[in-house]
Amino acid sequence: MKLDPNNRVNRVRSKLLPLPRPKPLSSGWKGAITAVFACALLLILFQSYYMIGGQGPLRYVIGSVVAIVFFVLAAGVVALGLHLLKKLPTLYIWAVVASAGMMLFCFIVPTVSLIMIAATITIVSLLGSMLWKWRKKEYLGMARRGIIFRVLWAGLLTVTLISGTFWYLGSGSDPLSPAYRLNEMKKAPRYSTQLPDPSKPGAYAVKTLTYGSPDNYREVFRQSGSLTTQPVDGSAFVSGWSSIRTGTLGFGPEKMPLNGLVWYPEGQGPFPVVMAVHGNHTMTDYSDPGYEYLGKLLASRGYIFISIDENFLNTSPYDDMFIFQVPVKENPARAWLMLEHLKVWKQWNEDRSNPFYGRADLNNVALIGHSRGGEAITLAALFNGQKAYSENALIKFNYNFGIRSLIAIGGTDGQFKPSGTTVNLHNINYLTLQGVHDMDVSSYDTTNQYKRITFDPGTAWMKSSVYIYGANHGQFNSVWGRTDGAGLANRLFNTKQLISEDMQQRTAKGFISAFLEATLKENTTYRQVFQDLGYAKSWLPDNLYISNYMDARTRLLAGYNEDTDPSTATLAGGELLGEHLKEWKEETVQLKFASSEYRAVRIGWDQAASGGKLPVYSLRLPNEGVKPQEGSSLVFSIANLEDHPVNLTVQVTDRSGHEASLLLSEWSPVVPMVEGRFLKAPFDLMSPVKEPVFQNYGLALDDFKQANRDFDPAGLKEIRFKFDQSKKGTILMNDIGLRSK
Incomplete structure (x- = not known):
């Protein structure tokens, strides 16, 4: 039906909504x-x-x-x-x-x-x-x-x-102030004893030095006083290297330089060695100087700190012909180069004419990796113990350095899988730091690597993860700063919600220095920081943190990764039971943008829906019991899936039927799911803003005995999680175990 052009309504409609009329068929x-x-x-x-x-x-x-x-x-x-x-x-x-x-x-x-x-x-x-x-x-x-x-x-x-x-x-909306800051959460008298601040400078005077090849593409590494190194052939570890990249740098993958910035203590040593590697950034915006704040601190506390140059492996739109020819699978090269650097340090350590003769303790090495570097350090630890390269066995390895600790900052995971498998490490200390507002590696990917690390029982190895509110990807590196994207895309991010660079770097210094004290210098008191952040509240910036912890002294009772039966525990003969629960199932944990590689038990409850009956989740131990050692603690990890905090009662029963109970809030309630809205409104809800992050708890069995003198910790028979403090909620739980003192 044609519109009458003389009709005023039709004339207006034709101007505002000019609908096409199909031609006769x-x-x-x-x-x-x-x-x-x-x-x-x-x-x-x-x-x-x-x-x-x-x-x-x-x-x-x-x-x-x-x-x-x-x-x-x-x-x-x-x-x-x-x-x-x-x-x-x-x-x-x-x-x-x-x-x-x-x-x-x-x-x-x-x-x-x-x-x-x-x-x-x-x-x-x-x-x-x-x-x-x-x-x-x-x-x-x-x-x-x-x-x-x-x-x-x-x-x-x-x-x-x-x-x-x-x-x-604009820089985005006003920042949200975290409601569950450390000082507010940790008020119990047990936290009156505080450990010394490891982020303060130590007693050593700090000296600096550089090293690199004489014909270096960067002047800083060929300046007067620099130590000399020879390039290495890394062509087997990376492909897709363009001729334009070679022209810009002056070398190809067959002549990769070994360049390093060194901060070291004045003294004879030997000193533990800490090597840091950056991740992917613009190739010509050099990333290695961005860890000077760590170098100065750690050198003053008795470590040799090396920030190595791998910028030539990074993105360069012009040299990569605007993504049409980019370096492929360069992560193995990032890892291999770290080991080649350590090989040079081994030579210097044994050369009487070298200023570092006898001063580097290569049996006591830590690797720090940021972003892709956070994955590269795990590959380096893997290659360090192998006799040949997994992708090409014709390439032989013979490193075997004493790499004891790994620290991943906003690290990637699974970008490179040697022989098509994930990196599984055994008997190594591991710390992962992740910003809640990381706008680059937005999912907490390194929790997968955290779960894959295993220990021999009874040894001294440990691992920890820390989720930091308001921290982004870039401010862990002074060169990268507050913007985690590329160029104009940075303006889409809500940077106003970020903590300051100084606060973020003070946080990094505190955790990294404490971890190195605990693992390289074996100052075991600093393990307490990672077991319970309350012992560090006097020197950590007052912020919201969620931390997890596991060590080789923990006997796992229920880990939820061994089978699909929700009633069986990891401990042979152990039994898991649920009463009056709204939800009870084991599932793969979902991160913001991917599924994790690990599982947990999902527990949901609603007191009103249970008809007045108390919701309970229990772990019943075998008849012979587990006989915890004196001074042991009951440990477990919980991730809240709700927008409100959760509190509950933990009850233990011995073989004689004696019961003892403690409130979880005596340590801290389980904080709500933390939001990381890294895009500006209204786009902030167009991508995931939350993911489950596990908080570890360690409740000493002696504390249960104080609650009931008749309770016998050595005769522990049953552990019950009673959901009597919060009317309803949903949590994930895993890694229930007993940790010996």
Whole structure:
């Protein structure tokens, strides 16, 4: 039905909503449409009968109609878009496609980029069209109402464009103040004893030095006084190295330099060696100086600290021909280079003419890796114990350095899998630090590596993870700073919510220095920091932290990774029971953007729905019991899946039936799921903002005995988690065990 052009309503409608009128179809096209649509209807009716026919005629009809209507409407939208596209000039389509491609290169954030690009192109196109017509005086002679309409429309578009520009240039919304800060959470008298602050400078005077090849591509490594190293052939560990990259650097993968910045203590030593490696960043914006804050601190406390140069493995849009030829699988090269650096240090340590003769303790080495470097250190630890390269056994290894500790900062995991498998490490200390507001490695990926590290029982190895509120990816490195993205894309991030660089680096110094004290210098009192952060509250910045811990002195009773039966424990003969629970199942833990490699038990409860019966989750030990050693602690890890804190009662029973109970809040309640909204509103909800992060607890069995003098810790028979303090909630729990003193 045609619109009457003399009708005022139809004239306005045609201006605001110019719907296309399809041309009359020939009989051939009518037959084609009828045949293809009839075929599709017949197929979907059969498919609907197969999928929902068993639920009765009414549901079959409703379901079939809904499916047909959905597809018809969706196809109508697509057809309308294609029809309108045909009406556009070819040059305009060309300009839009080219512009969209260039904008996509500028705003490399999925989904958000597409919305911004579509909105920008639409608004700018309409404004450009109006301004051009105005410049050409095409509006002269137009009725006043038409001119007013176009002026208002142009004004609205201009205001929208200006508002969007202010939004884009801003730093985001006001930061959220974490409600569960360390000093607020840890008020118990047990925390009155505080450990000395390991982030304060030590007693040693700090000296600096550089080393590298004489024909170095960077002047700092060939300055007067630098020690000399020879390049190494890394061509077997990386491919995709472009000739342009070789031209820029002056070398190819067969001549990778061994460059390092060194901070070291004045003294004879020998001193433990700490080697740090950066991750991926712009190749020519050198990342290795960004760990000077760690170098100065650790050197003053008696470590040789080396920040090595691997910038030549990093991204360089020009040298990579704008991503058309990028280095492939370069993570093994990052790892292998660390070992080649240590080989040089071994030579220096044995050379009487070298200033580091006898001063480096290569049986006491820690590797620190940031971002991709956080994965590279695990590969380096793996290669260190192998006789050949897993991807090419013709390449022989003979390193065997004393790498005792690994520290991953915002680390990646699984980007490279040797022989197609994950990196499984045994008997090594491991610490992982992750910012809640990491805008690059946004999922806590290194919790997978944390779970894969195993220990021989009764040894001294330990591992820990720490989740830090307000920390981003970049501020752990002074060169990278507050922006975790590439160029213009950084403006899409809500950087206003971040803690300061000084606070983030003080946090890193505290945890890293404490971990090295505990693992390289064997100052075991600093294990307490990772077992319970309350013992560090006087010197850690007052912030929200969620930490997990496990060591070789822990006997695992229920780890949830050995089978799919929710009633069986890891300990042979152990039994898991649930009473009056709303949910009870074992599942793979879901991170923000991926599934993890580990499992936990999901427990949900609702006191109101349980009819007044107390929800309980229990671990019943075998009849012979486990006979905990004197001074042992009951340990477990919990991740809250709710937006409110959770408290509960932990009850233990001995073989004589004596019971003792403690409230979890005496250590700290389980904090709510922490939000990390790293995009600006309104896009902040378009990507995941939460993930389960486990908080470890260690409740001394002696504390239970103080609660009930009749309770016998050596006769422990049952552990019960009673959900009596919070009316409802959902948690994940894993790693229930007993830790000896």
